[in-house]
Amino acid sequence: MKKHLLLVGTLAISMLSAQNNEGLKREFERQNKENSAKFDSYVAKKYGSTAKSADIQKKIEEEKANLAGFFRNKPYFYQADDQSQILNNNVDALTTAGSVAGLAGAFNGEGILYTIFDGGRIYAAHPAFSNTAGRITNKEADTNPYSAHSTGVASIVGAKSSPLTATAPDGTTSSGNAMGIALNSTMNSYRFATTTLPGNTATSNVFQKIVIAQPKISNHSYGNNAGWNIATVSGATALVWNGDYYPATATEPYATFDLQGTYFTNDQNYDNIVYTNPTNVIVKSAGNYFGMGPALPGASAAPKYYTNENGNLTLFTATDTLPATNCGNGGDCIGPGSLAKNIIVVAATEVITTNNFRYNTSTDVVKADYSSAGPRDDGGIKPDIAAPGSDIWMASTAQDTIGSVAWQINSGTSMSAPQVTGIIGLWMQIYKSMFNNADMNAATAKTLTVHSAYEAGTVGPDAWYGWGYINAKKGAELLVGKSNNTVIFNEETLNNGSTNTKIVKASGSEPLKVTISWIDPEFKLPQNISWEAAYNNRTSRLINDLDLRITDTTTNTVYMPWKLNPINPTAPAIKGDNTVDNVEQVIIDAPVTGRDYKIEIFHKGTLVNNATPGVTAPQNYSIIVTGHTAGSLGTKEGSRALSELAIAPSITKDVTNILNAPKKSTFTIYDLSGKKLQSGNINSDKESVDLSAYTKGIYIIEVKTDKDVVAKKVIKE
Structure with a gap:
């Protein structure tokens, strides 16, 4: 059979040195220009070179603005992926003071800025956002239309309490509340279309806009149907x-x-952005293409x-x-751009109407029949998480440059994604309040989302719900556990050729559960690839393959992580060596009370960055461990040489001290993004460390011997 070329060159990324945002800007500008030239050729073929009617010209302009890229000579276009849900996902536990033990006050998004990338401008004058002045800032020119979809997505993230009644064509009425999640947050609004931003002369596509906006948390309820x-x-x-x-x-x-199911150039772009900007948390809809x-x-x-x-x-x-x-085999219908490793992709479920709208058991969660399913073609777990998406009450507007007040009830993964976005933003607010205004990075956000999820579907992850059903309250409880050291919840670094090891003692009162996640370098596709080579390609898209294992120290039984089978997407997850996901989770359902279990994180091959081929680099990751006794916080295998280690003072303006560390051990200092700042050898019982050159914030001091490793936090005032 002849080879059918899929010309990736339009959106392919050579990315030989995208080490920073300037490199990203240059690359996305190149893509934008190349797309424009390809589009002109497409228009000439499809519409001819003669004068065009006003309607045809308008259609061409809309197609160009919403261009997602080219597969072969075929253009693809972005399209939008369309108060019981508050109870379904336990958001009220965060917004009501005293609902989470150890969490003081209520959290409604104060100080959190969300960035919404959607089909048009958010109608800022809508009463859904009138509880506080200046909640919505439109970053697009006023000539861009307001969007019902954008306004609705923003209201799911953070509309004020808005009780409503709707009347159906048959005369029956129903009531609901379009209240969002982060009621006191603020939002910036961008279009996903290619537009000219105010103050600019050149157009910017959505990737350029993300780099410009530098969002800490952003929602992307759009995609393309492949x-x-x-x-x-x-x-x-x-x-x-x-x-x-x-x-x-x-x-x-x-x-x-x-x-x-194909990891393609838009997925490369998202992964590159997050790797370059680790505190950019991107939440994206899975799509509405099932069936x-x-x-x-x-x-x-x-x-x-x-x-x-x-x-x-x-x-x-x-x-x-x-x-x-689509998804005729039960899976494999998520489109490119929603398959990136470093983003959080959200599926949609029906709203839980039983148990006073509360989750009680996994059978309460019912997949929305339209919600696209995974996994990625290499078996990577997508979607990552599920949330209610059907019959969601939301704000709306006329789709013009004037805007109006309207309301609607809508369904889609466009409705489930902003719920997850809103919840992660509240977790960020809690994180800031507990950890000296620190930012939560993308790996930590994903680890928290995965580890806290309710079970849904088959046991373990699956192609319909990902890692489960979003649980806002459990995520907040894990943050409390991090703050009071009752759970292990760390940002750590794995060096080339190393194994990071912890010994924990099982509590026996719950499963012993460990989740890790890391921000992986983007997988670089060749510029020209045949359809045959791209279609159902099972080659792993991982660059740095970390491995998680738990070993029973008494029986030497080794427990493995979950993984999916891309050939049979609806088959239950199995346990084995996962070579495709940058999230790994190991669970021991019934650990022996008081028994020691060894947790190991190691890697295959050579760890690298995304800038220079062949250059080695350590890999940062986030880890959560639950189901151990409170006094068992990751003591390392071997001697207890670091059991008396201390950092004093733990809050300092310049110098702190590493106390009681063994001589000839080493120390390394990292910021919260995982960047290595300095390292050295320890030659005395009191080793001084100078932090005066660093900005205010939280830093991690990691101390290692040949067998042990312990990390401690220090706050620089």
Whole structure:
């Protein structure tokens, strides 16, 4: 069969030295220019070079603004992925003082700035945001329209209490509350479309805007459908195949390929941004494409099209073999851009209406039938988490430059993603309050999201719900545990050729559970790749492959992490060597009370960064351990040489001291992003460390012997 080239060059990233944001800006500017040239060629083929009507010209302008990239010569476009949920995910425990033991006060998003990337401007004058002045700042030019979708997403993140009543066409009424999660937060609003920002002369695509905005927490309820899509063609509802298709000929059988589940250039971009900016937490919708295609109820009579070589829609003939329905095997229909390793991708569920709207058991969680499912083609766990997405009450507006006050009830992963965004923002607020205004990095946010999740679907992670169902209260409890040292919740560093080891004593009252997550360098795709090579490619997209194991020190039984099977996406997760995920979790359901268990984090191959090929670099990661006794906080294997280690003073303006460390041990100082700042040898019982050159904040002092490693926090005033 002939090779069908998928021209990645339009969005491919050479990225030989994207070490900082200036490198990112240059790369995204190159992509933007190359996209523009490709788009001009596409327009000439599709619409011709003659004068165009006003309607056609408007359509061309909209397509160019929403261009997501090119697969082969085929353009793909962004599209939006459309007060019981507050109780479903336990948000009220954070917003009500005294609901979480050890957590003082209520948290409603004070001091937290969310950034919303969506289809248009948020209607800032909407009463949903009127509880505090200046809650919404639109960063786009006033010539850009307000968006019902953007306004609704923002209201899910943080609308004030807004009781509403709706009347159905049959006259029945229902009531609800469009109240959001972070009621006192602020939000910046950008379009995901390519636009010219105020003060600029050149256009900026969404990746350039993220680099400009530098958001600590951002919501992205949009994506692209790489399989079957529902569209209007010649005034009729139709199904359009967004993959590649070649009808059978006298010498060749038919061929069809798609990019559902494919890690592609937009995923590279997100991963590169987060690796370069570790405190950028990006939350993205999984998409609403499950079940679209020939098997969709009522679809048999709908006309079905594919796009030919010139970009024109072509009707499938009665003898053509149609591509399979999206997620026809129960998984594999998340599109490129929602498969990045370093972002948090959100699936949608039905709202829990039993148990006073509270989660009680995993069977309470029901997948929304439209919610796209994973995993990634290499088996990577996507989505990462699930949240309510159906029949969500939200603010709305007229889609023009004037705006208006409206409300709607809507469904989609566009509605579930901002709930997760809102919750992580509240966790960030709690984190800041407990840890001297420190930022929570992307690895810590994901580890917290995964470790705190309710079970949903089959035991362990799965292709429908990811790691489970979002649980705001449990996440807050883990932050309290971090602050009072009742759980292990650290940011640590793994050096090349090293193994980080902890010995913990099981409490026996709950499972022993360990979760790690790390920000992995982006996987660099070749600039030109065939459809065959891209389609269902099982090659791991991991660059730095960390491994987590727990060993029973009495029986020497080794417990392994979860992993999924991409060939059979609905099969329950199994336990084994995970070579594809930058999240690993090991659980011992019934550990022996009081028994010592050894936790090990090590790696395969050589740890590298994303800047210079072949250059080694340590890998930072976040870890949470629960199910151990409070006095068992990660004492290391071997001698107890570091058991008396202390850092004093723990709050200082310049110098602190490492006390009682063994001679010939070493120390390393990191900031909270994991950046290594200095290191040295310890030659006395009181080793002085000068922090005067660093900015105010929290720093980690790690002390190592040949067998032990302990990390302590110090605050620089």
